[in-house]
Amino acid sequence: xxxxxxxxxxxxxxxxxxxxxxxxxxxxxxxxxxxxxxxxxxxxxxxxxxxxxxxxxxxxxxxxxxxxxxxxxxxxxxxxxxxxxxxxxxxxxxxxxxxxxxxxxxxxxxxxxxxx
Amino acid sequence: xxxxxxxxxxxxxxxxxxxxxxxxxxxxxxxxxxxxxxxxxxxxxxxxxxxxxxxxxxxxxxxxxxxxxxxxxxxxxxxxxxxxxxxxxxxxxxxxxxxxxxxxxxxxxxxxxxxx
DNA sequence: CGTTATTGTTTCGGACCCGTTTCATTCAAG
DNA sequence: CTTGAATGAAACGGGTCCGAAACAATAACG
Numbered sequence: 001x002x003x004x005x006x007x008x009x010x011x012x013x014x015x016x017x018x019x020x021x022x023x024x025x026x027x028x029x030x031x032x033x034x035x036x037x038x039x040x041x042x043x044x045x046x047x048x049x050x051x052x053x054x055x056x057x058x059x060x061x062x063x064x065x066x067x068x069x070x071x072x073x074x075x076x077x078x079x080x081x082x083x084x085x086x087x088x089x090x091x092x093x094x095x096x097x098x099x100x101x102x103x104x105x106x107x108x109x110x111x112x113x114x115x116x
Numbered sequence: 117x118x119x120x121x122x123x124x125x126x127x128x129x130x131x132x133x134x135x136x137x138x139x140x141x142x143x144x145x146x147x148x149x150x151x152x153x154x155x156x157x158x159x160x161x162x163x164x165x166x167x168x169x170x171x172x173x174x175x176x177x178x179x180x181x182x183x184x185x186x187x188x189x190x191x192x193x194x195x196x197x198x199x200x201x202x203x204x205x206x207x208x209x210x211x212x213x214x215x216x217x218x219x220x221x222x223x224x225x226x227x228x229x230x231x232x
Numbered sequence: 233c234g235t236t237a238t239t240g241t242t243t244c245g246g247a248c249c250c251g252t253t254t255c256a257t258t259c260a261a262g
Numbered sequence: 263c264t265t266g267a268a269t270g271a272a273a274c275g276g277g278t279c280c281g282a283a284a285c286a287a288t289a290a291c292g
Contacts, residue, residue, distance in 0.1 A: 002228055010220040014219075015151060018154065023172075032138050035134040049270055056139075057138070058250095062249085064271060064272090085257080085258055085259080087258095100127060103127070104126040107127070107130065114118070114119050176239085178281085201288055202287070202288045203239065235290100235292080236289100236290085237291095238287100238288080243282105243285085248280095249276105252274085252275095255273090260266085
């Protein structure tokens with residue numbers, strides 16, 4: 001069944017999730033960083049810096065720095081590609097999976113609370 | 117009818133909208149700023165700096181600076197409350213309404229594209 | 233009045249993000 | 263082997279955000 005939202009529902013959903021994020025003391029990831037994180041977890045691997053930059057239409061340093069930040073938070077991990085040591089492979093972590101699981105739960109909860 | 121999302125749908129939705137934001141060259145509003153903007157447009161007025169800070173559980177300078185930024189973008193406007201000149205009333209603008217209308221359309225479109 | 237409270241703004245310091253450019257490493261092709 | 267291409271990371275400069283604290287301006291109260 002397709003997911004159909006009305007305008008006020010769409011914006012209310014966004015407001016509710018943004019508020020949860022702010023108040024939960026969640027690390028403040030930029031939209032670019034969140035898009036990178038979600039792509040790593042939702043799209044099939046392998047994920048390289050170049051590939052992510054191309055997929056999201058951002059520059060490579062944006063991806064590198066996002067991986068620095070999210071790596072420090074243990075949300076993703078980096079590994080050299082042993083078959084082509086120029087590449088860096090971005091991989092998922094337990095912490096990242098838990099983080100996004102919780103994030104998804106927030107979205108689902110806010111969606112369920114929406115007025116009809 | 118309640119809006120029920122599955123976890124993968126919720127995260128896909130967020131990914132799609134984040135990507136649209138980044139690529140559309142939309143002004144980079146933080147989550148706090150977006151939450152403030154949405155609250156001004158979705159919750160009934162009047163909106164004061166103090167009221168917004170309390171509603172979102174953020175500090176007053178955060179609200180003031182968000183209004184600076186979004187005011188420069190014409191997304192909201194400020195007016196002194198003539199009945200109590202200590203208060204500042206935050207009001208909606210045409211540009212802000214159009215901005216959020218377009219933003220809502222992006223969310224709706226991404227929701228409709230979600231796999232079943 | 234003069235004092236206290238409330239409201240919003242500004243300042244300060246630190247941290248982060250972004251785009252561009254430059255650099256180091258690694259592969260591939262002549 | 264040497265040269266050139268590709269990949270990711272680092273450096274630079276500008277801008278923004280944040281929290282805490284100090285600062286006006288206005289109102290309320292004794």
